[in-house]
Amino acid sequence: MSQTDQQVIAVVLESAEVSLISRWCDEGKLPAMQRLREQGVWCELTGPGYISSGCVWPSLCVGTNPAKHGIGFFHRELKNGTYRMIKKYADQVVGEYFWDSLAKAGHRVAILDAALTKPTPGMNGVILCDWGSEHPGWKQCSEPPELFADVSQRFGEHPLADWYQRRLHTVEEWRELSDKLIQGAQIRTDIFCAMIARSASRFALANYSEPHWAGHMCWHLHDPDHPEYDADLVAKVGDVILDSYRACDRGIAQIVERFPDANMVVLSLIGMGSHAGGEMLLPEILDRLGMAGKGPARNSPREPGGSRRALFGNTAATTQTIQRVEQVISPDLMRRVKNAVPERLWDTVTRGVLSVGTNWKNSIAFSVPGDNSGLIRINLKGREPKGKVEPGREFDAVCEQLITAFKELRDVSTGKPAVTDVYKLRDLLKGPLIDELPDLVVLWQRGVPISAVESERLGRIELEEFHKRPGGHWHTGFLMASGHHFKRGEVLPTANLLDVAPTMLALFDVEAPQEFDGEVMRGMLRV
Numbered sequence: 001m002s003q004t005d006q007q008v009i010a011v012v013l014e015s016a017e018v019s020l021i022s023r024w025c026d027e028g029k030l031p032a033m034q035r036l037r038e039q040g041v042w043c044e045l046t047g048p049g050y051i052s053s054g055c056v057w058p059s060l061c062v063g064t065n066p067a068k069h070g071i072g073f074f075h076r077e078l079k080n081g082t083y084r085m086i087k088k089y090a091d092q093v094v095g096e097y098f099w100d101s102l103a104k105a106g107h108r109v110a111i112l113d114a115a116l117t118k119p120t121p122g123m124n125g126v127i128l129c130d131w132g133s134e135h136p137g138w139k140q141c142s143e144p145p146e147l148f149a150d151v152s153q154r155f156g157e158h159p160l161a162d163w164y165q166r167r168l169h170t171v172e173e174w175r176e177l178s179d180k181l182i183q184g185a186q187i188r189t190d191i192f193c194a195m196i197a198r199s200a201s202r203f204a205l206a207n208y209s210e211p212h213w214a215g216h217m218c219w220h221l222h223d224p225d226h227p228e229y230d231a232d233l234v235a236k237v238g239d240v241i242l243d244s245y246r247a248c249d250r251g252i253a254q255i256v257e258r259f260p261d262a263n264m265v266v267l268s269l270i271g272m273g274s275h276a277g278g279e280m281l282l283p284e285i286l287d288r289l290g291m292a293g294k295g296p297a298r299n300s301p302r303e304p305g306g307s308r309r310a311l312f313g314n315t316a317a318t319t320q321t322i323q324r325v326e327q328v329i330s331p332d333l334m335r336r337v338k339n340a341v342p343e344r345l346w347d348t349v350t351r352g353v354l355s356v357g358t359n360w361k362n363s364i365a366f367s368v369p370g371d372n373s374g375l376i377r378i379n380l381k382g383r384e385p386k387g388k389v390e391p392g393r394e395f396d397a398v399c400e401q402l403i404t405a406f407k408e409l410r411d412v413s414t415g416k417p418a419v420t421d422v423y424k425l426r427d428l429l430k431g432p433l434i435d436e437l438p439d440l441v442v443l444w445q446r447g448v449p450i451s452a453v454e455s456e457r458l459g460r461i462e463l464e465e466f467h468k469r470p471g472g473h474w475h476t477g478f479l480m481a482s483g484h485h486f487k488r489g490e491v492l493p494t495a496n497l498l499d500v501a502p503t504m505l506a507l508f509d510v511e512a513p514q515e516f517d518g519e520v521m522r523g524m525l526r527v
């Protein structure tokens with residue numbers, strides 16, 4: 001397969017939604033990607049994204065499932081063996097980046113902003129970390145170390161560098177966001193091309209985080225069915241999702257023009273849609289099932305009707321907590337404080353707050369933070385410090401009870417099942433770090449947020465008013481690949497995200513490490 005002078009360039013469009021990429025390629029709105037798709041191969045990608053968006057990057061980069069690399073929803077995870085929330089960082093990902101195998105085999109690499117990664121000292125190539133990440137997972141740095149300062153001096157910082165939790169109100173502010181996303185993608189392209197040229201790399205990978213930002217913040221500027229859709233605002237600002245994807249498409253066109261002989265791979269690890277799901281209902285569901293801990297929890301008064309309206313509620317869903325803190329402290333003040341203290345101190349304090357007042361130690365099961373799915377941890381003896389449930393049969397029985405109860409729930413607004421499935425991760429994933437992850441993953445029906453559910457067992461449970469960002473993750477990504485290594489014009493069956501790393505190695509005739517969980521995507525390769 002390998003030729004000595006061959007080049008593979010991979011572009012990750014972070015959280016770009018597969019259905020939109022496909023439609024807008026068909027409609028001619030993304031001409032560079034449409035050309036790659038026509039001239040190469042296309043498939044959808046599934047993977048461990050059903051657990052959370054946080055685990056997909058490590059799964060790509062080290063080629064293993066989350067029970068081996070140890071990362072779930074890394075922004076806010078339970079520290080295994082405690083009842084404390086932490087943020088995980090790049091140095092807690094267990095495994096070796098697939099590009100390190102390429103570099104060791106003599107192929108120079110260039111890596112830009114691969115999320116939750118850090119430089120490998122002395123690597124055969126260049127890497128730039130967290131120049132413009134939607135969710136920094138390490139620190140701004142590079143290998144060689146002077147590269148980051150060089151890039152900053154020449155290209156500046158990402159236009160959205162200080163946009164932490166900013167809330168937008170005016171047409172001008174939304175336009176400014178749109179402009180900064182477009183600028184960000186353009187500068188990123190210039191940086192990436194300069195890195196490839198400077199390092200004479202054979203394998204290069206860049207992450208474009210602009211679709212991720214646009215998806216979370218601007219879904220209501222795209223989707224007429226979104227509850228916050230504002231036709232007047234859209235008429236003035238435009239579809240920011242489309243505009244951000246177009247900016248990436250222009251970047252891809254520029255890369256193809258600059259490196260015309262390269263094999264191009266464009267992919268997204270997970271998708272995006274209108275925020276959906278019912279994870280905020282989990283604490284009350286567990287309470288009604290008798291699984292939530294009893295006893296006093298600070299700031300957790302019960303109100304008439306039985307729902308908890310706590311600041312730091314008993315088994316409270318922690319996203320609610322963040323929102324309530326932000327209602328008390330303005331986002332501007334939060335941003336100023338955040339910028340004034342070291343990143344890790346900020347993370348430790350804010351995650352610590354999320355655990356305050358919970359009654360997880362007295363619970364049989366409790367919900368932990370996630371994004372597109374509901375995540376549940378069983379309070380297991382021998383693992384949790386005050387475990388209540390014996391491993392083995394009792395653990396299995398609690399899981400079964402929960403699975404049955406969740407599958408009975410109907411969405412009150414549609415009458416349809418609210419939950420499509422509940423996965424017991426131990427049955428699906430094998431690896432020594434399985435206890436870093438939640439025990440059960442509740443998959444909600446896709447659509448709009450679920451605000452009320454009911455079943456004979458639990459009665460009717462309604463969500464108090466709650467606001468999340470307009471866009472939320474969904475499970476499916478995509479991959480398109482074009483160049484002399486790839487077949488032409490073929491639509492392939494859905495592949496797994498874990499197949500990408502061994503396939504990238506196979507393009508250079510480098511054998512996949514034994515611990516990899518995926519297979520080489522032979523169907524896309526010319527033999």
Ligand SMILES: [Zn+2]
Nearest residue numbers: 053212216473
């Ligand atoms: Zn996200």
